[in-house]
Amino acid sequence: MSQPRMPGRNFLFVPGPTNVPDRVMRAMMVAMEDHRSSKFPELTLWLFGALKKVFKTTSGQVFIFPSSGTGGWEAALSNTLSPGDKVLAPRFGQFSHLWIDLAQRIGFDVAIQDEEWGTGASPERIEEALRADRKHSIKAVLIVHNETATGVTSDVGVVRRAIDAAGHPAMLCVDGVSSIGSIDFRMDDWGVDLGVTGSQKGLMLPAGLGIVCASPKALAAHKNARCARTYFDFADHMKANATGYFPYTPSLPMLYGLRESLNILFEERLNRVFERHQVLAEGVRAAVKAWGLRLCAKEPKWYSNTVSAVMVPAGINGADVIDIAFRRYNLALGAGLSKVAGKLFRVGHLGDLNDLMVLGALAGAEMAMRDVGIDVPLGSGVAAAQAHFRATIMAKDKAPTETERFAEIHPEGVINTWAGGK
Numbered sequence: 552m553s554q555p556r557m558p559g560r561n562f563l564f565v566p567g568p569t570n571v572p573d574r575v576m577r578a579m580m581v582a583m584e585d586h587r588s589s590k591f592p593e594l595t596l597w598l599f600g601a602l603k604k605v606f607k608t609t610s611g612q613v614f615i616f617p618s619s620g621t622g623g624w625e626a627a628l629s630n631t632l633s634p635g636d637k638v639l640a641p642r643f644g645q646f647s648h649l650w651i652d653l654a655q656r657i658g659f660d661v662a663i664q665d666e667e668w669g670t671g672a673s674p675e676r677i678e679e680a681l682r683a684d685r686k687h688s689i690k691a692v693l694i695v696h697n698e699t700a701t702g703v704t705s706d707v708g709v710v711r712r713a714i715d716a717a718g719h720p721a722m723l724c725v726d727g728v729s730s731i732g733s734i735d736f737r738m739d740d741w742g743v744d745l746g747v748t749g750s751q752k753g754l755m756l757p758a759g760l761g762i763v764c765a766s767p768k769a770l771a772a773h774k775n776a777r778c779a780r781t782y783f784d785f786a787d788h789m790k791a792n793a794t795g796y797f798p799y800t801p802s803l804p805m806l807y808g809l810r811e812s813l814n815i816l817f818e819e820r821l822n823r824v825f826e827r828h829q830v831l832a833e834g835v836r837a838a839v840k841a842w843g844l845r846l847c848a849k850e851p852k853w854y855s856n857t858v859s860a861v862m863v864p865a866g867i868n869g870a871d872v873i874d875i876a877f878r879r880y881n882l883a884l885g886a887g888l889s890k891v892a893g894k895l896f897r898v899g900h901l902g903d904l905n906d907l908m909v910l911g912a913l914a915g916a917e918m919a920m921r922d923v924g925i926d927v928p929l930g931s932g933v934a935a936a937q938a939h940f941r942a943t944i945m946a947k948d949k950a951p952t953e954t955e956r957f958a959e960i961h962p963e964g965v966i967n968t969w970a971g972g973k
């Protein structure tokens with residue numbers, strides 16, 4: 552017998568797809584139009600420019616593919632490398648594993664650096680491997696910035712420094728699928744050559760777009776890259792994109808939705824978006840501590856601000872927590888994948904979210920955990936997160952305003968001269 556519909560909204564707390572804001576949904580309800588009209592480039596050229604701001608690049612080139620993040624992975628690698636090329640890739644979770652699998656299936660020779668799940672990319676080991684590669688046969692280093700399976704964020708800036716310290720010319724390719732738009736990502740500052748994301752996480756859209764940003768070095772590599780490609784070929788896109796078009800029929804609703812979601816991010820301001828994600832993540836981590844449980848991420852330096860993977864006690868199946876949360880409380884939590892299947896559940900805390908929404912998810916997780924026999928005191932995690940959210944808001948409210956700070960630095964009141972010296 553099918554279950555009756557549950558009233559109210561489903562609490563979507565998987566780490567992607569994330570909630571699509573109403574504004575974005577409305578923006579996607581468009582009549583179809585001619586994607587070869589003279590007006591169409593107004594939309595697309597704006598999107599390319601706006602996405603560069605999200606990737607934090609001035610010199611990079613953005614590509615928008617009708618795919619998901621996986622298509623972005625394939626586009627990035629097949630456009631810049633040749634079959635048989637060697638690439639170096641740390642593996643510490645299901646998504647770093649899947650990117651490696653894709654690279655192997657395209658025909659690259661992948662040197663895998665296995666790290667313990669719950670940790671991330673090791674700059675020391677990367678530097679060591681690159682120093683040992685005197686002939687520079689390694690053409691690219693593949694890093695998953697935020698490993699969604701374990702809730703681990705690696706420090707891409709430090710990986711860049713390791714590559715530079717080794718004096719190695721390999722390209723730096725970064726999967727930002729569950730970081731971009733939620734955790735700071737700096738294409739130019741970190742010297743990222745290929746950045747990849749998808750639409751259904753920080754960009755708050757349905758799945759359907761794979762977005763790649765390529766540095767000038769990656770575009771130069773493209774000229775000699777011999778992997779077979781047609782649908783994802785950068786060259787076709789560069790030719791059509793230059794004047795605001797696509798080499799094939801684009802998904803109009805997704806593009807209009809993307810315009811709205813980028814506007815929402817810019818209205819909040821990217822830095823504030825990152826701060827909000829940090830505060831929400833800290834609230835979730837405070838809850839996990841209050842429950843007496845631990846995260847899959849081994850140390851604070853690995854903690855992710857977009858997803859927390861919560862280890863369940865021995866003898867409990869994490870999948871049961873997820874199923875009960877879904878069926879009884881209308882709460883969707885993320886499953887443990889591959890090696891950690893059954894050992895954890897994941898709370899995605901990214902996208903269009905606020906404090907109270909997170910508190911609702913924590914309350915639901917507590918009930919589901921109790922239902923399967925985990926001895927967490929009801930309300931303990933919620934209270935810890937509430938305390939953190941309140942303390943953060945109070946500190947913000949007490950912080951001096953810009954005018955007050957200026958008056959402190961310039962007690963002579965220079966600020967008055969701005970108003971005509973009055």
Ligand code: PLP
Binds near residue numbers: 567699
């Ligand atoms: N990379 C990471 C870090 C992810 O979290 C995911 C999906 O969750 C992917 C890649 C694959 O993206 P998609 O499912 O959009 O193809």
